[in-house]
Amino acid sequence: MRSSLQHPARLVPLAFLIAIAIGTALLLLPIATAGSGGTDFITALFTATSAVCVTGLIVVDTPTYWTPFGQAVILALIQVGGFGIMTGGTLLGVLISRRLGLRTRIVAQAETRTLDLGEVTSVLRLIFVATLVVELTIWAALAARLHWEYGEPLPLAIWNGLFHAISAFNNAGFSTYSDSLVGFADDWLFLGAIMLAVIVGGIGFPVLADLRRRLLHPSKWSVHTKITLLGTGALIVTGTLAVLFYEPVADGTLNPLTFPERLLEALFHSVMTRTAGFNAIDVGALRSETLVVTDVLMFIGGGSAGTAGGIKVSTALVLILAVWAEIRGEADVTAFHRRFSRDVQRQALTLIVLAMIAIALATLHLLSVTTFSLERVLFETVSAFATVGLSTGITGDLPPSAELTLVALMFVGRVGTITVATGLALKRSQRPYRYPEERPIVG
Amino acid sequence: MRSSLQHPARLVPLAFLIAIAIGTALLLLPIATAGSGGTDFITALFTATSAVCVTGLIVVDTPTYWTPFGQAVILALIQVGGFGIMTGGTLLGVLISRRLGLRTRIVAQAETRTLDLGEVTSVLRLIFVATLVVELTIWAALAARLHWEYGEPLPLAIWNGLFHAISAFNNAGFSTYSDSLVGFADDWLFLGAIMLAVIVGGIGFPVLADLRRRLLHPSKWSVHTKITLLGTGALIVTGTLAVLFYEPVADGTLNPLTFPERLLEALFHSVMTRTAGFNAIDVGALRSETLVVTDVLMFIGGGSAGTAGGIKVSTALVLILAVWAEIRGEADVTAFHRRFSRDVQRQALTLIVLAMIAIALATLHLLSVTTFSLERVLFETVSAFATVGLSTGITGDLPPSAELTLVALMFVGRVGTITVATGLALKRSQRPYRYPEERPIVG
């Protein structure tokens, strides 16, 4: 116990386990559920894990199954989970740069350009202020829109606005509407506010801190900020184009719509894969090819040390840039006139391979205990791992062992990537001798 | 044209293109088809490509659609393709070791342990002899079994034995039986001979040459031989266990069988994924989870510079060992007291990522022009890329654009991996300056 507390990377999973346990206990209270007698253990555990891990997968209908008390518990768990992962990720990032800084001064200097805040309290305060400012702004916008445009009574509009502002900034994807945001499918203002909150929350605090200090001096941004912004933009455009390309066919979900409506739907779906999980479109009706593209986008996810999930944009870009350098015959992997260390390349590779293994094992288990097709099962497991929360609708029909698999996958996806990344960055044991080099044939 | 001939890695694709063109022309002859008027262009192109690339995917039934002349053409194309890829892969391997040897003497010494044959003619002769010995042995065994056990008339038994001996050693998967080898599902001797030919042909010539010289001195085997043998064994066991685990359930393909029958079926299916493509089981009736495991095994494929396809066992192991080293915090990637260079790690990564991209693009196209499910389409594209030839039965029902996609995928899978691997190993341009190092956040 003592050694697990001493290793800082293990504090995050421990804190999340405690939050999930408390959340499960609260949701098991009879006053949390609309029916009599309270809910069952697996439903409470699944919902608490989904909320704390800001995933948004649900086995029961949020607005009708849970009472206002239950919904408030879910909202509190989302806020705790989102704030926890943002601060945890940021502080572990600071820690890594400090530790590496003790060894190689150049790396540390480059690293502190990404985030050179002095104190833990300072980080906590800044994240708290950022959360508060964004959530209050979006809350006001959503509540006003719900009251004046959709005629919701003011208290209800305030509650729904608050719920969706918190859920969006924390990339949680929970909604107090049974059909998520399908009712706002042609509302640029409402969906625009949601998208803004999702992107700001999911881009990661190191990027926000960098932008806050040097917004008007892009050339001084850290390479992490640059590749995260570039990658996020490219992924959003790719997702939008894919939906616009695949879905307007006969029988496709976008077929009956005008072009502006199609564009909004495609853009919104694409942004939600980074990894918010609201839907304004019937995900279960999407074509297989759209689901596959969405799988890839969800797997990559959002920015590091933010509320988004997935392996992270920067991780994917490090690997893509390594492949690109190899194709061009370059010895160094570079971006924006900066070189990436060999270490960080192998860490990115390891993270991605471990993520694929976790998803593959969960997919095999779900396939073996259900009759659902591979496209639907894979979509579900990727969505759970990357804490997206989108679903083709199979979540509520899974047997208990599959639900528990998703619980484990959400937890591993939420805290596993950051824990593994920190562990790999801090662990380094050199053998006292080296073996002779030999080249196996490749390909 | 001159520059493409000068670069040795480009000779292999060029030779394969010529063989495919000649094969297509021969199959277009009216005497090649049983019906009147000859076949259409796409069918001839698809079949010739599948034969030359030793894949085995078919859009028409080999024994009834093609005449004995047509079948003889297919058999000749298989032999040319198998011999071509084995010699091409081996010679390019020798070339790489020579070129690298000019720069770093240590690497070259380690490399020549894998294959230190002096001359091109010597390599050709050795491969020719190996092919002849194995094919004649298996031919005799199969023909005898077909004649005495199954009562086939001697000329027919000799023809069928020859066809399957060549098809098996070259990992081609073409069969003169409409149901492939389902009729031999409980015949340990017949399937055993096929498996032996498949494994020997698919393990790769560098391993065969190493074993031939030092069979009784395992400690002196090259690291390439060791990891290829170890990896092949592990993959065969994994595949066998997966089929035994998933298929005996109610409605599963192995459910009605006794345990020895199940074991034979599972073992045979597993060996065929390295990447021979015969089937003694109804692949279209396999469960989704078995198909997914098979996808992974097919993607990895067989040994380098042999008749097998896929990204190759050694490529996969280099990447897995890199991940394992990272998890243990080791700076070096090692196996059997040997260290792998950084270069070969990044080459393996690049090969795998490019393979995944090719398969993903083909999968998206097939999904968008057909109504087949993801599990069946993905199985088909992985089978085509890794030149396996197993199919859930959709090959004959694809629209022309999908057939052409598979033609391209078979070609890229067959000659692309070896061409890319050679190109990467020989290409190396160092910039005259290095950028400062900076560490993005990963995970």
Ligand SMILES: [K+]
């Ligand atoms: K989410």
Ligand SMILES: [K+]
């Ligand atoms: K094959």
